[in-house]
Amino acid sequence: MYKELFHILLMLVTDTRGAWVKLAQKEENDRELLARFVYPLIGLVALAAFAGVFFSEENFQLEYALKRSVKAAVSYFGGFHLAAYALNEMRRGFFDAGNEPKPCRAFTAYASAPMFALYILLSILPILPLADFFLLRLLVLYLYIGYIVWQGASIFLKIPGRQRATFTALATLWVVAAPELIHALLFLLMPGMRL
Numbered sequence: 001m002y003k004e005l006f007h008i009l010l011m012l013v014t015d016t017r018g019a020w021v022k023l024a025q026k027e028e029n030d031r032e033l034l035a036r037f038v039y040p041l042i043g044l045v046a047l048a049a050f051a052g053v054f055f056s057e058e059n060f061q062l063e064y065a066l067k068r069s070v071k072a073a074v075s076y077f078g079g080f081h082l083a084a085y086a087l088n089e090m091r092r093g094f095f096d097a098g099n100e101p102k103p104c105r106a107f108t109a110y111a112s113a114p115m116f117a118l119y120i121l122l123s124i125l126p127i128l129p130l131a132d133f134f135l136l137r138l139l140v141l142y143l144y145i146g147y148i149v150w151q152g153a154s155i156f157l158k159i160p161g162r163q164r165a166t167f168t169a170l171a172t173l174w175v176v177a178a179p180e181l182i183h184a185l186l187f188l189l190m191p192g193m194r195l
Helices: 002-014 016-025 030-056 062-094 101-124 130-155 161-189
Strands: none
Touching: 002 016, 002 030, 002 101, 016 101, 016 130, 030 062, 030 101, 062 101, 062 161, 101 130, 101 161, 130 161
16 A cells, blocks of 8 residues: 555656556546545654654653644645545536546545655654745645646646646645645634644
């Protein structure tokens, strides 16, 4: 399971167009996608958040590590589902596509995978805090995710050429901003989760 996950992630990063062609030909249902790709990635995000606290804090506090882990998992879980829903509604409303949530969930999963990987990588680096990588996060999150969405829009979702730029801008915004939105809601609604 993890071998396939890392293989897909590596393909998306190194050969984005080829990866989308292969992923478009892949037949899998929603349960398989979620169980074999999305949920393991979210589990790794939670584990990395916990490990980041474990390795970086001099006085390790289990409560803080668990809060950070839960916050990361809920943010990325909720963000994934929110972005997939928003992309389906956007595709249906603006781009005259049918109400098919399955391709939008798969598209969101694959497009957001590098963002999950970056969070995992930056969480387990105990030397430098996430804030020190602002430029790297900006480049990966908006520019590279935008490139991945651009390539996948025509190949995976069959968005017509003249609508591709609009879809890419909106989809990139949803994929990147949805976990941050859930993170902000957790901050506002659950004072005990403020870190």
